[in-house]
Amino acid sequence: MSVIEIKNLTKSYGKARGIKNINLSVEQGEIFGFIGPNGAGKSTTIRTLLGLIYPSEGNATIFGKSCIEHPEVRKELGYLPSEVFYYDNMRVIDLLKYSASFYKKDCTRRIKELAEVMDLDLKRKIEDLSFGNKKKVGIVQGLLHEPKLIILDEPTSGLDPLMQQKFFELIAEENRKGATVFFSSHILSEVQKMCSRVAFIKDGKIIKLEKMSTLQENSYKKISIETKGIIPKDVFDIKGVSKLESKGKSINFIFKGNINLIMAKMADIDLRNISIEEPDLEEIFMHYYVKEE
Amino acid sequence: MNMFLHELKSMRKTAAIWTVSLIALSALFLCMYPSVAADAEEFKKLLANYPPAIRAMLGINIENIASLLGFYSMVFSFITLCGAIQGMNLGISILSRESRERTADFLLVKPVSRKSIISAKLLAALTTIIATNIVFYVTTLLIANAVKTEDYSNKLFFMINLTLFFLEIIFMAIGMVVSVFFKKLKSVLPISLGVVFGFYMVGALISTGKSDDVARYISPFKYFDITYIIKNAGYEVSYLVTAAVIVIAAIIASYIIYIRKDIHAVS
Numbered sequence: 001m002s003v004i005e006i007k008n009l010t011k012s013y014g015k016a017r018g019i020k021n022i023n024l025s026v027e028q029g030e031i032f033g034f035i036g037p038n039g040a041g042k043s044t045t046i047r048t049l050l051g052l053i054y055p056s057e058g059n060a061t062i063f064g065k066s067c068i069e070h071p072e073v074r075k076e077l078g079y080l081p082s083e084v085f086y087y088d089n090m091r092v093i094d095l096l097k098y099s100a101s102f103y104k105k106d107c108t109r110r111i112k113e114l115a116e117v118m119d120l121d122l123k124r125k126i127e128d129l130s131f132g133n134k135k136k137v138g139i140v141q142g143l144l145h146e147p148k149l150i151i152l153d154e155p156t157s158g159l160d161p162l163m164q165q166k167f168f169e170l171i172a173e174e175n176r177k178g179a180t181v182f183f184s185s186h187i188l189s190e191v192q193k194m195c196s197r198v199a200f201i202k203d204g205k206i207i208k209l210e211k212m213s214t215l216q217e218n219s220y221k222k223i224s225i226e227t228k229g230i231i232p233k234d235v236f237d238i239k240g241v242s243k244l245e246s247k248g249k250s251i252n253f254i255f256k257g258n259i260n261l262i263m264a265k266m267a268d269i270d271l272r273n274i275s276i277e278e279p280d281l282e283e284i285f286m287h288y289y290v291k292e293e
Numbered sequence: 294m295n296m297f298l299h300e301l302k303s304m305r306k307t308a309a310i311w312t313v314s315l316i317a318l319s320a321l322f323l324c325m326y327p328s329v330a331a332d333a334e335e336f337k338k339l340l341a342n343y344p345p346a347i348r349a350m351l352g353i354n355i356e357n358i359a360s361l362l363g364f365y366s367m368v369f370s371f372i373t374l375c376g377a378i379q380g381m382n383l384g385i386s387i388l389s390r391e392s393r394e395r396t397a398d399f400l401l402v403k404p405v406s407r408k409s410i411i412s413a414k415l416l417a418a419l420t421t422i423i424a425t426n427i428v429f430y431v432t433t434l435l436i437a438n439a440v441k442t443e444d445y446s447n448k449l450f451f452m453i454n455l456t457l458f459f460l461e462i463i464f465m466a467i468g469m470v471v472s473v474f475f476k477k478l479k480s481v482l483p484i485s486l487g488v489v490f491g492f493y494m495v496g497a498l499i500s501t502g503k504s505d506d507v508a509r510y511i512s513p514f515k516y517f518d519i520t521y522i523i524k525n526a527g528y529e530v531s532y533l534v535t536a537a538v539i540v541i542a543a544i545i546a547s548y549i550i551y552i553r554k555d556i557h558a559v560s
Contacts, residue, residue: 043558047556047557047558050401050402051401051402052397052398052401052402052555052556052557053555053556053557054553054555071404071405071406071407072404073404074402074403074404075404077402077404079398079402081398081558082558083395083558084398085394085395085396085398085399086394086396086399087303087394087396088394089303098295098299099399099403101295102295102403102404102405103404141399
């Protein structure tokens, strides 16, 4: 059974915003990346999944149940919102205890552990905390009941690189213990490190869903060459070439497809230099977006 | 239970301030009673010079003014005004709190239904109002006994004070249903003051006109006519029923709307 199941999910408000016909399923134990620029519909999808927003059509379930009809399934859910706000006049420890009281298990030890890892002072008042420290409260709050499903919405904003590192270690650890992770972000490099599968969303639609390994497999190459003489532009006018840029004798492009094809082409050219790199997700990502437009 | 206690705790301070203010107000007025009672005739003459419309607006009844209950009923209209504001504040704030403090992403993803969230908050508000009224009643009773010049009916005194509770509940329910219609509610007080003073002014205007029983339905402040209570030792049933209908309808509507509401991300 899939941990997250989203079927034909549509939410429309007015004209521009919203999501259209989203289909997704996340299997147990996966770290699933959900990528898109700001305003693409990531948060809307997540909020519908959590039962904060009612879908216009379709449905979204976790552990096979809708959060709206069965709020108790959220017992196994840990959620870290993109912007964290808590009751300002409470102390951190009181807030965490209040949070724990919803799960009917003793979380004191776990709170201590997490606070230590995240270097969080439990005795301070929430209103006195900086943005980054509030985010840490959010992380502890989301993980203290050892949830089986962790949903993260832009989790790293506001965290310094060191804390990001610790945070990712924490998430990886939870994942090793069996937690499924659903991870939304607009920063691709952080998804690249962790996720096993990734979905791209744009303008409320999923434009691509792929295994991370497939994405990074040899199918994509970033090729830069320098030629000795000027070569005609249409040499690289073949299937699989995109983002072709040529400046005099240097040419850059991304190639997707059978490498032998492109290597055969190269063999005909008098080269001064060549470099073939793995493109990072950003470039693949832009590639999708450009193609869509 | 955890939510109920949490909400109750967060209301504690404000509730204490309101209770103290209500008591201070009633103490202030009641302390004047002995001197009013001593110069009853002079006082009546003075008030008789006021135009009848003004007297009606202020709820002054010249025949009764020298008795403790008559005097109290005059000052009581200010107390109900304050009580109504407290009730309305509570009503508006309980369900809008998550959007004002932007904690919806915390509370509403907990494994509890929205129905139980509303119930816990409503129960906490009710408890606060009941506590306020008990403390207020007991203290006012003590003050009244201290300033009285002759015995008065404890039963009537209780019945008058009970209308404060009724009004607070009515305005709490109105506040709740008002708050769920707002997508984003930044501050509570302007709305609550606006609505309460609006009803209060309407109520005052109604009482200046000919005694119109239909017009009285417009303002909850006119549902409980203290002069009637003193005279008949009872409430006017039709208004009591109206009050109950308003409260129940407003609370049911609040449940339905809040449960169906989309909770959007903070921005």
